[in-house]
Amino acid sequence: MDETTLATGVAPAEGGEAVEGRAHVEDAGRSADGTATAGRVQPQAQPAASLTGHLRQLEAEAIFVLREVAAQFERPCLLFSGGKDSIVCAHLARKAFMPGRIPFPLLHIDTGHNFPETLAFRDRLVKELDARLLVRLVQDSIDAGRAQEEADGDPSRNRLQTVTLLDALAELRIDAAVGGARRDEEKARAKERFFSHRDAFGQWDPKNQRPELWNLFNGRKHSDEHFRVFPISNWTELDIWQYIAEQGMELPGLYFAHEREVVEREGILLAVGAFVRPRAGERVSRARVRFRTIGDMTCTGAFRSSASNVDEIIEEVAAARITERGDRADDRRSEAAMEDRKRLGYF
Amino acid sequence: MDLLRFSTAGSVDDGKSTLIGRLLYDSKAIFEDQLEAVEQASAARGAPMVDLALLTDGLRAEREQGITIDVAYRYTATPRRKFIIADTPGHIQYTRNMVTGASTAELAIILVDARKGVLTQSKRHSFIASLLQIPHIVVAVNKMDLVGYSEARYQEIVADYRAFAAKLNVRDVVYIPISALYGDNIVSQSEQMPWYRGATLLHHLETVNVGAGRNNVDFRLPIQYVIRANGSVDQDFRGFAGQIVSGRIAVGEEVAALPTGIRSRVAGIQRGEERPERASAGDAVVITLEDEIDISRGDMLVRVRNLPHSSNQIDATLCWMSEEPMKVQPQAVGHFSGQWYWLQHSTRRVRASVQELNYRIDVDTMHREDAETLHLNEIGRGQILTTEPLYFDSYQINRATGSFILIDPHTNNTVAAGMIRDRARRVSELVAKQEEGERPAVPATRSANVVWEPVAVTQPMREALNGHGAAVLWFTGLSGSGKSTVAKALEQRLYALGVRTFSLDGDNVRHGLNRDLGFDAEARAENIRRVAEVARLAFEHGNVVLCTFISPYAADREAARALAPEGSFWELYIKCDVEICKERDPKGLYERAERGEIANFTGVSAPYEEPPEPEMVLETDRHSADELAERILEALARAGIVPGAEH
Numbered sequence: 001m002d003e004t005t006l007a008t009g010v011a012p013a014e015g016g017e018a019v020e021g022r023a024h025v026e027d028a029g030r031s032a033d034g035t036a037t038a039g040r041v042q043p044q045a046q047p048a049a050s051l052t053g054h055l056r057q058l059e060a061e062a063i064f065v066l067r068e069v070a071a072q073f074e075r076p077c078l079l080f081s082g083g084k085d086s087i088v089c090a091h092l093a094r095k096a097f098m099p100g101r102i103p104f105p106l107l108h109i110d111t112g113h114n115f116p117e118t119l120a121f122r123d124r125l126v127k128e129l130d131a132r133l134l135v136r137l138v139q140d141s142i143d144a145g146r147a148q149e150e151a152d153g154d155p156s157r158n159r160l161q162t163v164t165l166l167d168a169l170a171e172l173r174i175d176a177a178v179g180g181a182r183r184d185e186e187k188a189r190a191k192e193r194f195f196s197h198r199d200a201f202g203q204w205d206p207k208n209q210r211p212e213l214w215n216l217f218n219g220r221k222h223s224d225e226h227f228r229v230f231p232i233s234n235w236t237e238l239d240i241w242q243y244i245a246e247q248g249m250e251l252p253g254l255y256f257a258h259e260r261e262v263v264e265r266e267g268i269l270l271a272v273g274a275f276v277r278p279r280a281g282e283r284v285s286r287a288r289v290r291f292r293t294i295g296d297m298t299c300t301g302a303f304r305s306s307a308s309n310v311d312e313i314i315e316e317v318a319a320a321r322i323t324e325r326g327d328r329a330d331d332r333r334s335e336a337a338m339e340d341r342k343r344l345g346y347f
Numbered sequence: 348m349d350l351l352r353f354s355t356a357g358s359v360d361d362g363k364s365t366l367i368g369r370l371l372y373d374s375k376a377i378f379e380d381q382l383e384a385v386e387q388a389s390a391a392r393g394a395p396m397v398d399l400a401l402l403t404d405g406l407r408a409e410r411e412q413g414i415t416i417d418v419a420y421r422y423t424a425t426p427r428r429k430f431i432i433a434d435t436p437g438h439i440q441y442t443r444n445m446v447t448g449a450s451t452a453e454l455a456i457i458l459v460d461a462r463k464g465v466l467t468q469s470k471r472h473s474f475i476a477s478l479l480q481i482p483h484i485v486v487a488v489n490k491m492d493l494v495g496y497s498e499a500r501y502q503e504i505v506a507d508y509r510a511f512a513a514k515l516n517v518r519d520v521v522y523i524p525i526s527a528l529y530g531d532n533i534v535s536q537s538e539q540m541p542w543y544r545g546a547t548l549l550h551h552l553e554t555v556n557v558g559a560g561r562n563n564v565d566f567r568l569p570i571q572y573v574i575r576a577n578g579s580v581d582q583d584f585r586g587f588a589g590q591i592v593s594g595r596i597a598v599g600e601e602v603a604a605l606p607t608g609i610r611s612r613v614a615g616i617q618r619g620e621e622r623p624e625r626a627s628a629g630d631a632v633v634i635t636l637e638d639e640i641d642i643s644r645g646d647m648l649v650r651v652r653n654l655p656h657s658s659n660q661i662d663a664t665l666c667w668m669s670e671e672p673m674k675v676q677p678q679a680v681g682h683f684s685g686q687w688y689w690l691q692h693s694t695r696r697v698r699a700s701v702q703e704l705n706y707r708i709d710v711d712t713m714h715r716e717d718a719e720t721l722h723l724n725e726i727g728r729g730q731i732l733t734t735e736p737l738y739f740d741s742y743q744i745n746r747a748t749g750s751f752i753l754i755d756p757h758t759n760n761t762v763a764a765g766m767i768r769d770r771a772r773r774v775s776e777l778v779a780k781q782e783e784g785e786r787p788a789v790p791a792t793r794s795a796n797v798v799w800e801p802v803a804v805t806q807p808m809r810e811a812l813n814g815h816g817a818a819v820l821w822f823t824g825l826s827g828s829g830k831s832t833v834a835k836a837l838e839q840r841l842y843a844l845g846v847r848t849f850s851l852d853g854d855n856v857r858h859g860l861n862r863d864l865g866f867d868a869e870a871r872a873e874n875i876r877r878v879a880e881v882a883r884l885a886f887e888h889g890n891v892v893l894c895t896f897i898s899p900y901a902a903d904r905e906a907a908r909a910l911a912p913e914g915s916f917w918e919l920y921i922k923c924d925v926e927i928c929k930e931r932d933p934k935g936l937y938e939r940a941e942r943g944e945i946a947n948f949t950g951v952s953a954p955y956e957e958p959p960e961p962e963m964v965l966e967t968d969r970h971s972a973d974e975l976a977e978r979i980l981e982a983l984a985r986a987g988i989v990p991g992a993e994h
Contacts, residue, residue, distance in 0.1 A: 054350040054429040060631040064590045067571040067631075071644050071694070095619040098633070099584055100576040183420045190419040209417065210761045211443055211668050213450040215590075216691050216752045220759040234431055236422045 055243050062231035063096040064215060065194055066178065069229050070103050072219035073176040077134070080106040082118035083294045084251055085180030087125065088240055089231060091249055094129050105132035107177070109165045111157040112139045113275045113296040121252040136168040156298045166202045169226060176219065176227045184236045194233050200224040237292075238317050245310040257290045257308045268301035348424070351557050354433040354452035354481070356445045356472040361458045362489050366527035367434055370549065371423050373534040418448045427553045437468050442710060442724035443668040445472065446764055449479040450750070453560050454552070456485045461494045461524070465507045467711045474710055477515040478664065478726070478766070480746060482559040482913070484520045485551060492526040496539040513807050514713065518912060523548050559913050561628050562745045564905045566594030567655065568648040569693035574633055586617065586633035587642055589694065592747030594650070595627035596634075604640055605647045605657070605738045611638040645695035647738050652872060652902040655748055658770040659736040665729050667721035669755065669762035675720055675729075676700045688762065689754035692737050693747065703730040731765070742766035744909055809889030815846050816988035817886050819911045820979070822895045823904060823958060824921030825950045826936055827928035829967035830895040833921060836976035838893055846989050849885035850893040851878055866947040872903050879907035886911055891989065899955040919979065920961035923968045925950050
């Protein structure tokens with residue numbers, strides 16, 4: 001893919017472009033300091049061991065899918081959000097094409113409401129992967145009048161991402177966008193395919209999906225259509241954490257317990273920051289929390305936790321009685337909130 | 348922890364969604380907020396109790412119509428095993444969804460409503476499970492609470508199903524009486540059914556043998572992608588990436604690339620950062636070769652002495668998945684006039700047309716019907732012509748290299764799932780040739796089959812009639828090791844037990860069937876290939892087949908193994924020190940070989956490759972033939988193949 005044409009109008013990603021030299025995720029950024037500090041990368045002591053059992057099968061399946069993407073499409077990209085699922089996808093992509101480079105760029109749709117820690121981590125990871133990063137800003141879509149900010153005190157830009165994403169896919173002529181969605185996350189996703197066809201308007205038609213048999217993935221399409229591809233469809237949250245542990249992967253510190261200022265809103269704990277300011281009657285408190293998913297600061301709920309390393313998180317997840325997305329204010333809007341957003345072209 | 352993929356099929360009426368909801372709920376795979384959402388939704392619909400089915404019916408349309416219309420995937424895990432559940436609708440108009448769900452499953456749960464017994468729908472699911480070669484079947488007799496937990500009713504249903512299943516090609520069927528609504532025999536043993544002493548459903552799912560459907564013999568690596576790198580470490584690296592779909596391979600072994608047929612050796616295997624010495628079915632690897640060979644996506648790496656079939660005419664079972672009926676085009680070779688499809692097989696995509704539809708199968712009665720074409724959700728058998736040859740195995744032997752999909756070139760939709768039966772050869776061609784007074788040519792690569800005719804009396808029916816199972820016992824070992832002696836001792840015992848046997852002996856077949864063959868490696872391979880095919884026929888006719896062949900090459904024995912279903916081929920290594928064999932030398936062969944009178948004599952001037960993983964090792968230099976025959980007999984009885992001997 002031609003870097004210069006792709007990069008037109010791209011906001012400069014801080015230190016995000018490929019630099020010389022190769023580094024592996026596992027080797028970089030280890031710290032002797034074992035404490036979990038937000039904004040720092042959580043160090044992992046365990047080396048990457050040979051996988052066994054279900055994780056080995058899940059990894060092989062994901063790698064097979066990623067290679068099919070590289071083989072069947074001309075201009076794929078890997079959607080990168082900075083969340084653990086997309087970090088795992090990037091890690092798998094590196095493994096799929098070793099010792100070569102990942103043959104497609106990472107694409108980040110930046111809402112502008114990210115945790116600063118997410119962006120710092122993203123830029124480091126891209127360097128270590130020797131990958132190419134493209135960034136598109138939701139703010140640009142708003143400035144161009146293509147998207148309208150919600151009229152709210154702390155507007156969620158979750159819906160607006162779709163506009164920027166579809167614009168970016170069209171501009172970059174992306175024919176397959178790889179994402180880290182999992183079928184266990186939400187009930188509408190349970191019926192998602194590995195190769196999910198999108199029409200010329202980026203829409204998903206859940207009632208008219210192509211049957212997906214054996215591991216024969218049909219990536220044929222008309223020129224104005226594209227695919228969303230989900231290599232980790234069959235993974236659960238617990239699989240992700242077990243994999244992270246076994247591979248000794250680095251993650252943003254946000255996933256580990258740390259102290260921060262939070263405010264409780266509609267039963268969800270939000271991190272106080274530039275995009276979330278306490279409203280009248282809300283009380284700011286300091287709490288030891290961590291995040292199970294990382295999205296925008298405006299809608300990603302923190303929860304009280306003392307799990308400060310991967311093993312403790314695995315224990316916590318195994319015992320958890322609430323789904324990960326249960327903390328996402330954006331899904332709570334209606335019973336079929338996720339399905340509605342997906343139909344319109346959401347991730 | 349390992350992984351089991353299973354499928355369920357059914358409609359709201361038979362309680363399938365409730366069963367899955369129950370499995371998730373009882374194994375604690377349901378979260379509080381999901382349960383809360385379901386409680387709210389149940390209340391909103393005025394349901395009297397929490398409807399666990401709502402947990403699994405994802406899409407809005409389904410919730411509104413109260414039916415499951417697509418394949419949905421569910422996940423749960425116990426400390427022993429992770430489960431991927433393909434949850435599919437059961438109505439006839441969703442046959443394609445059932446086929447989709449079954450395509451990746453290793454186990455199928457067939458639901459039977461205890462009040463209604465074995466209905467059409469259960470039969471349909473079973474037929475699809477057998478068609479897709481799902482190795483394990485669980486017949487869950489549900490709603491036992493509504494028949495008063497009656498053992499008699501349960502036994503009646505089991506007997507009905509058994510009678511029906513005899514017509515199917517299924518190997519492992521387990522019956523469990525349950526109540527999904529109340530959780531009886533799902534996770535814990537039911538107090539209502541003390542008469543049932545078998546495993547609970549979850550326990551069975553946790554312990555059933557996984558990997559039974561995997562072919563560990565025939566090495567096949569369809570190339571997905573060629574990885575090139577020229578970094579400082581890997582100068583001009585060129586590796587072939589793909590997932591090994593069957594068999595195994597090790598560094599240093601000889602492979603051939605298809606379609607070119609060029610041979611090389613494996614220089615290295617990579618799996619991520621790892622550089623393993625060997626890799627096997629399921630592994631996603633990058634392989635480098637010792638020689639520079641032109642290989643690209645769609646090619647296949649195989650072992651030199653274990654080749655797939657190659658043909659551009661195939662005989663296949665098709666399940667039609669599109670609203671647009673199948674286009675049949677009886678046309679001359681290589682001339683397509685728009686009525687064609689893309690055929691995707693492993694990592695290869697070629698143009699194809701359906702030349703002939705032999706018949707349609709009524710999925711409810713399994714009867715064959717004449718038909719012009721196939722419509723949505725119909726299953727049939729057809730002859731397909733492709734523009735380039737495919738490299739395949741029959742679906743029965745290898746799910747990965749025996750399956751394909753058809754894609755409509757205009758809509759790009761996936762319109763059919765296909766399972767390869769064999770190379771196609773239309774009867775008309777054969778008949779025309781014979782009329783000209785010519786015998787049909789028999790190509791050297793593989794015998795030219797006429798359309799494979801399904802038998803009227805199946806192997807399970809024969810086994811039921813015989814009162815014992817069928818198996819292939821392959822005695823391998825040096826000349827003079829005692830293969831025939833042990834086999835004869837065993838055969839006499841089997842005869843006394845009333846077990847039907849069929850024996851094939853190395854010396855005897857060379858008097859007739861194989862008298863045209865010599866003893867070099869190629870001829871030995873052909874010798875074993877023919878014998879293995881004969882053994883298969885005898886096996887399929889319900890016999891315990893005893894084959895006594897030196898069969899010195901592991902690859903030949905593996906090829907023979909590949910012809911029989913998993914678990915029914917027993918490699919019995921008759922082990923004996925070569926010096927003792929020479930002493931015995933019943934036919935004076937060693938003496939002659941050592942004098943140089945016999946070329947390629949195993950153990951003297953030709954190698955014997957010891958079986959790496961035989962089912963049994965029988966040491967004739969340490970035990971008598973009678974003792975060893977007893978041991979085999981006991982093992983056969985334990986495996987349920989023959990009735991237990993009375994002592």
